[in-house]
Amino acid sequence: MNRSNFSLRRAALAAGLAAAAAASSTAALAAGDDLAAAEWDAPFVFNMVRSPGLASSPACVVNAxxxxxxxxxxxxxxxxxxxxxxxxxxxxxxxxxxxxxFPFGMGWYQGDMKTDWQGKARQKFIGRFNKETFSLAIGNSVPAPHVHDSPFPDASATPLTPPVHQYHLGLWFNSPADAQKAGCPGAVTPFNGEHNAGVQVLNTSNFPDLAGPLKRVK
Structure with a gap:
């Protein structure tokens, strides 16, 4: 075998080894991608519906x-x-x-949302929204910050509360005046930061009372 043919064969062998290595790396990368994808849980999606409390107000946010x-x-x-x-x-x-x-049981304030000119809104929240979501107070009459006096005054002490799970969502008008402008009742409720919100608009009553949607998130 002359030197030229030997060199060509060496080059072909090297190219073959390189291709095999590349294929192996690609396969490993693909396997790694599949593994990473498998580790992600699919999102749990559900609907909120118009609050049944608005049944006597047929003109109130009928398309919410x-x-x-x-x-x-x-x-x-x-x-x-x-x-x-x-x-x-x-x-x-x-x-x-x-x-x-109503009467909603235990609740905690998650955050605000504001609609755009089309009456739409989108907001992300990071927290604990699964079957372990709960509130508790292990001590009775523990002093609590008193910030607001009216129309729903803050408690000055925390009542003893065993763990209470919360698996439902509810959305309220921030203002009774805004609710009235939308053809809704003008009642004042404590469901905002100043405890002077309007009525509930949407909730997850399309799920059973004791098995709200958050309970399905593992």
Whole structure:
């Protein structure tokens, strides 16, 4: 075999080995991608519906709808809430609740949402939105910050409260005046930061009282 043919064969062998290595790396990368994808849970998606408490107000936000997606993010959850069919450029308050309808049980203030000119809104929240979501107070009559006096004064002490799970969501008008402009009742409720919100607009009463949607998130 002359030197020229030997060199060509060496070059072909090297190219073959390089191709095999590349193919092996690609396969390993693909396997790694599949593994990484398998580690991500699919988001849990559900709807919010018009509050049954508005049944006696047929002209009030008749097209209101909500759609919620909860995605695991490490040791917490990312909850995306989308709204439509609401008054334009209006503020609302989102709460996590024990039960969706009055008297709501235990609730905590999750955050604010504001609609655009089309009456739509979209907001992401990071927190604990799964079957372990709960509130508690292990001591009776523990002093509590007293910030607001009216129309729903803050408690000056925390009552003893065993763990209470909260698996539902509720959305309120931030202002009774905005609610009235939308053809809704003008009642004042404590469901905003100043405890002077309007009526509930949407909730998750499309799920059983004791098995709200957050309970389905593992």
């Amino acid at each position: 709808k909500g759609r919620v997606s909860i995605q695991k993010v490490g040791e917490a959850e990312e909850m995306t809430v989308q709204l439509q069919g609401l008054p334009a450029n209006t503020e609302f308050d989102l709460f996590v609740l024990s039960v969706p309808n």
